[in-house]
Amino acid sequence: MHENRRHVEQINKALPYIEACIGEGKSLTLENVSQFCNVSSFHFHRVFQSCVGQTFGKYVRRLRLERAAFWLLYTAATVSEVSESSHYESNAVFSRAFKKHFQESPSNFRRNRLNISTDSFQQFFSNLSMQDIEPVDFCWVKSQRLAFIRKVGRYESVASLAWHSLKTQTQFVPGISASELYIGIAHDNPLITDYDQMRYDACVPVSMDFKPSFNIGICNLPSAHYAKFLYKGKEDEIWSMYDAIYYGWLLKNKISLINFAIFSEHRPCSEKNEIALYVPICK
Structure with a gap:
């Protein structure tokens, strides 16, 4: 029980650090995070998979690709700019990884998500009064x-x-x-x-x-x-x-x-x- 408690504390320390680095577009390695948590890379990799349910590498790749998808949806950044900020060595490598995860290319993802029709938007909501919300x-x-x-x-x-x-x-x-x-x-x-x-x-x-x-x-x-x-x-x-x-x-x-x-x-x-x-x- 004491060991499990210590592992959870290590992961709770690591997750905000990992997510902040990815959010800021910084490079990130297993060694970086292990050092931040004051444990060996082997130990951290094992504990991370046990607590999070994914390997460290798979978790980081997913968050990087989701960050890239975010930039495609909500900024005017080009696919090349998104690829570079996501630390992929080329547009081709980025596009392959993106398509493998989202089942469509970065350009198609941006076009398809931004072209949500009025009809499909209305069908999505049971409470249609929510459509016209505005910030206060x-x-x-x-x-x-x-x-x-x-x-x-x-x-x-x-x-x-x-x-x-x-x-x-x-x-x-x-x-x-x-x-x-x-x-x-x-x-x-x-x-x-x-x-x-x-x-x-x-x-x-x-x-x-x-x-x-x-x-x-x-x-x-x-x-x-x-x-x-x-x-x-x-x-x-x-x-x-x-x-x-x-x-x-x-x-x-x-x-x-x-x-x-x-x-x-x-x-x-x-x-x-x-x-x-x-x-x-x-x-």
Whole structure:
């Protein structure tokens, strides 16, 4: 049990580091990450596969390709520029890897995803009033240090599990148990990532001296410009608004995003029954 606990702590330390490096387009090797976690490459490779369910190499390749898909959808970058920023040695190698993962070429992926018709968009939603959502504000959000618990799978299924785990495991932890702010990070876009691989983090802000333990990891919410939306409704139906943002507002308005995750924010003790959604945008 002690060994398993230590392994989970190592992976919780590694995942935000891996994802930050990929998000920033930095090179990344097994040796880099092993050194960051203060363990041998052999040990880390074995522990990573056991805890994450994928080899380190396969996980990194998938996230790099999904980052490339993100740039194709939400920026004006050319395929060559996306290939270079994804650390592929040539456009041909990048295109082969992309097609193997997404079953279509980068150019076709961009064209097909951006050509979602009005009819198919309307059929997608059961709540058609979501189609015309607009942000209530555009604002700068400062970086925050967060404690998190992650669950992987379809957001509608795993988000509540993540929050239950976080609240259960932190109910007696000083600095967390009395948190006045909950932050949910939805890392993945349903236009890009398979539902069973989508990552959701239930988070609370913590001070710099907070020490992570077992299932609780530490990550940083990056500072950036965000479009702020307000959701008022049943908490378990908020995913309709995420879909409306991804499938509607972003594509309809040709908004350029930066490669950070959408996050939600709500105050559990507030009398207002509303959740704020923040979408990272270029400005």
